[in-house]
Amino acid sequence: MPMLTAESITKQYGEHKVLKNVSFQVNKGTCMAIIGPNGSGKSTLLKMISGLLPPTAGEVKFENKNILHQKQKSIARKMAVLSQDGLPASPISVFDTVLMGRYPHLKWYQREREHDIQLVNDVLELTGLSHLKDQLLDTLSGGEKQRVAIAKAMVQEPEILLLDEPTTFLDIGHQVNVLELVKRWQHQTGLTVVMVLHDLNLAAQYSDELILLNHGVIEKVGTSEEVIQKDILQKVYETVPEIVRHPKNQVPQILLTSS
Numbered sequence: 001m002p003m004l005t006a007e008s009i010t011k012q013y014g015e016h017k018v019l020k021n022v023s024f025q026v027n028k029g030t031c032m033a034i035i036g037p038n039g040s041g042k043s044t045l046l047k048m049i050s051g052l053l054p055p056t057a058g059e060v061k062f063e064n065k066n067i068l069h070q071k072q073k074s075i076a077r078k079m080a081v082l083s084q085d086g087l088p089a090s091p092i093s094v095f096d097t098v099l100m101g102r103y104p105h106l107k108w109y110q111r112e113r114e115h116d117i118q119l120v121n122d123v124l125e126l127t128g129l130s131h132l133k134d135q136l137l138d139t140l141s142g143g144e145k146q147r148v149a150i151a152k153a154m155v156q157e158p159e160i161l162l163l164d165e166p167t168t169f170l171d172i173g174h175q176v177n178v179l180e181l182v183k184r185w186q187h188q189t190g191l192t193v194v195m196v197l198h199d200l201n202l203a204a205q206y207s208d209e210l211i212l213l214n215h216g217v218i219e220k221v222g223t224s225e226e227v228i229q230k231d232i233l234q235k236v237y238e239t240v241p242e243i244v245r246h247p248k249n250q251v252p253q254i255l256l257t258s259s
């Protein structure tokens, strides 16, 4: 059964149709990347599948029920969302920020339990943040803050993780680091992942399936083999890419040159 389904969703602002009749499904345990040029509708689509933005027409179903008809807290017990804006720059410690990820699992009157504290400590260790646990969020580097956002999502113990551009502002080492972390987490727990990525090479490497958006419509859905093709990318990105195979795993990768 699909975990998440988009059924003919359209989003319109005034005359501008940002998404037009977009349909797809995400199966449990898979990692899907949404790719496409600037302004093609990727972030808008992610906001709609996380229930943050209602579609103008069509429906998003989470576990077979319209996402807009489900309580926010019950969704938060199963879904973690990392938006493009990341975490707000506030003077809160790394530990307390990550602990906030447990709130969907606590009743309003309940204080965090021993188990919650233990989980936060375990996740801080796993994400290489233990040494920063008392540091304030607004003093961290971009890469550290991104890892804190991921740690907060991890302690939420979601079944599905939605990420908008998780690698923005990260150097290549940290880009791979963050995506490896998510991949390991996916394989260990059967997590379902949907992420917006600009970098087509990383998308091809780290996702099971790609959705290529072009001016608000789906140009192509499929594996990296099916989507990372010269003619398709040339049409959508209006540039002429060279497709090569990664020497380590044969995944299609893109080289850019002037024509």
Ligand SMILES: Nc1ncnc2c1ncn2[C@@H]1O[C@H](COP(=O)(O)OP(=O)(O)OP(=O)(O)O)[C@@H](O)[C@H]1O
Pocket (backbone or CB within 6 Å): 013, 018, 036, 037, 038, 039, 040, 041, 042, 043, 044, 045
């Ligand atoms: N609230 C809004 N009001 C009007 N237009 C909007 C609004 N939000 C988004 N848009 C428009 O929708 C289009 C798609 O935006 P979106 O942010 O989804 O694209 P994107 O593919 O994520 O782009 P990028 O790669 O540049 O981040 C853009 O043309 C944008 O200007």
